[in-house]
Amino acid sequence: MNKELEHKFISEFQENQNIIHKVCRIYTNNQEAHNDLFQEITIQLWKAYPKFRGDSKLSTWMYRIGLNTAITLYRKSKRTIQTQDFDTVLHKIKSTDYDNTEEEQLKLMYKAIHQLSDIEKALVFLYLEDKNYKEISETIGISEVNARVKMNRIKTRLRTILNP
Structure with a gap:
């Protein structure tokens, strides 16, 4: 080069x-x-x-x-x-004013995402990056319609994982 x-x-x-x-x-x-x-x-x-x-x-x-x-x-x-x-990795803040609700929700979300397949993780990642379905389909190499369908199924699966 x-x-x-x-x-x-x-x-x-x-x-x-x-x-x-x-x-x-x-x-x-x-x-x-x-x-x-x-x-x-x-x-x-x-x-x-x-x-x-x-x-x-x-x-x-x-x-x-x-x-x-x-x-x-x-x-x-x-x-x-x-x-x-996660508890051994994350630094815990000792404060009575600290609300760790959002942090706990993020930990649960990442734990749920780790249960997905590799392709599903990629779709979620790009979706969370605010990529539109056209960009997602180009990046993953699937059709835009397929990206939408897969994302809807993944959302349903994540809801099931997070709310058994």
């Missing part, structure tokens, strides 16, 4: 790296796995960057590479992901 292309990649990657962190958070349960996945996605983006033609937005392209890498990595490797109980 020439120096100009390398500088462009580094600049664009730094501006958009939160996309990759969000993908990693959905597919991992601890910091070590998060770091490993982040590194693998970064490598895949680096390898693919010279072929990026700009047919889609850079963020859509990064989502697609990131999600595909995460799904492929965890499908191919039959290793188990080491997890920790």
Whole structure:
């Protein structure tokens, strides 16, 4: 890769790296796995960057590479992901004024999301990122109608998981 292309990649990657962190958070349960996945996605983006033609937005392209890498990595490797109980990971604030209702709801939501399939996680992730169904369908590689149908089914499934 020439120096100009390398500088462009580094600049664009730094501006958009939160996309990759969000993908990693959905597919991992601890910091070590998060770091490993982040590194693998970064490598895949680096390898693919010279072929990026700009047919889609850079963020859509990064989502697609990131999600595909995460799904492929965890499908191919039959290793188990080491997890920790949320209570041992999260820093607890000791304050009488602190209301942890929202934090507890987020923990429950992430716990429910972790029960979904890889594709379902990707759909939820993109939906939570406020991507429209056209962008979701382009990123995942399914039709827009299929994305809507799958998302409705996932919402129903999450409601069932969260409210048994």
